[in-house]
Amino acid sequence: MQEWDDRDIIEGSRIQGREELAFNQLLAKYQERLYWHIRKIVIDHDDADDVLQNTMIKVWRSLADFRSESGLYTWLYRIATNEALSFLKQKKKKAFAPWVDVEAQMSENLEADPWFNGDDIQLKLQQAILKLPEKQRIVFNMKYFDQMKYEDMSEVLGTSVGALKASYHHAVKKIESMLDED
Amino acid sequence: MKMDRKKPDLQHEALKKSPFQVPEGYFESFAERLQQRMKEEESSSVPVRRIGTTTRWLAMAAAVLAAALITTSIIRLSTTNGSEGIYPDLAILEQMQVLEDDRYLMEFLEEESVELDENEAFASQAIEYLAMNDVEMDLIFE
Numbered sequence: 153m154q155e156w157d158d159r160d161i162i163e164g165s166r167i168q169g170r171e172e173l174a175f176n177q178l179l180a181k182y183q184e185r186l187y188w189h190i191r192k193i194v195i196d197h198d199d200a201d202d203v204l205q206n207t208m209i210k211v212w213r214s215l216a217d218f219r220s221e222s223g224l225y226t227w228l229y230r231i232a233t234n235e236a237l238s239f240l241k242q243k244k245k246k247a248f249a250p251w252v253d254v255e256a257q258m259s260e261n262l263e264a265d266p267w268f269n270g271d272d273i274q275l276k277l278q279q280a281i282l283k284l285p286e287k288q289r290i291v292f293n294m295k296y297f298d299q300m301k302y303e304d305m306s307e308v309l310g311t312s313v314g315a316l317k318a319s320y321h322h323a324v325k326k327i328e329s330m331l332d333e334d
Numbered sequence: 335m336k337m338d339r340k341k342p343d344l345q346h347e348a349l350k351k352s353p354f355q356v357p358e359g360y361f362e363s364f365a366e367r368l369q370q371r372m373k374e375e376e377s378s379s380v381p382v383r384r385i386g387t388t389t390r391w392l393a394m395a396a397a398v399l400a401a402a403l404i405t406t407s408i409i410r411l412s413t414t415n416g417s418e419g420i421y422p423d424l425a426i427l428e429q430m431q432v433l434e435d436d437r438y439l440m441e442f443l444e445e446e447s448v449e450l451d452e453n454e455a456f457a458s459q460a461i462e463y464l465a466m467n468d469v470e471m472d473l474i475f476e
């Protein structure tokens with residue numbers, strides 16, 4: 153499949169009559185990457201689908217106003233991350249009781265999830281990741297699974313490279329010790 | 335190389351593979367479903383109709399009341415929840431006025447082996463670290 157250049161997509165989105173084509177090119181290029189990023193945060197496929205749709209609707213509404221100070225790729229990740237975190241926040245608000253641990257529920261649901269096909273070790277790893285603080289969890293996923301550069305993560309999360317490195321280092325230590333416990 | 339299943343190694347490539355799946359044809363049909371949802375949202379917007387003078391006055395009174403209610407709700411929310419964003423607690427931390435020579439905080443970050451950038455202010459780096467790692471505030475600001 154042809155991969156469109158970010159500059160062509162941005163320019164196309166500003167030309168009357170070509171906005172829809174530009175948006176479709178953006179979808180073709182980024183929908184899958186963004187989906188996997190969101191999925192690792194919200195875990196459930198249907199939730200990830202909802203969040204991806206919300207993300208893309210926001211992108212569609214603001215693409216023509218996008219200014220290229222930051223890269224298109226980091227801008228999209230930033231919107232997707234914010235949408236996923238807002239979704240989790242809403243989920244926590246909707247929980248029947250304040251003491252319900254949404255992450256623990258997500259962790260339990262994984263075992264019966266038809267769209268999770270990891271083995272025992274991968275299940276343990278995901279359950280360990282879900283025990284991390286929310287932001288550390290995102291940093292760990294972006295570095296460990298997506299091998300994203302700290303500089304790009306810094307733009308997406310608005311955090312310094314030093315703090316991200318420290319956060320990733322601590323996440324790895326915690327996960328290793330959780331995996332050792334079992 | 336086969337991984338020791340009893341003691342998993344995070345460096346092992348097999349663990350870095352995504353264990354998640356999607357239904358067949360999910361990505362191929364995504365654009366169409368998204369378009370459908372956008373159309374539905376557009377068509378479900380309330381149609382505009384002309385209203386009489388009395389109704390207009392009533393509507394204006396209701397709007398003023400609604401605005402007052404919304405304003406007080408916003409004020410209440412902003413004073414309890416802080417600002418929205420990826421890191422809402424960052425805003426709270428920034429108000430705590432971390433000193434550039436806070437010795438206790440410096441020692442804490444040293445124990446945590448945080449790499450500090452000499453060219454960046456200590457306070458802002460400390461704040462970012464605390465926010466990123468959900469450090470209990472009571473531990474720091476006793």
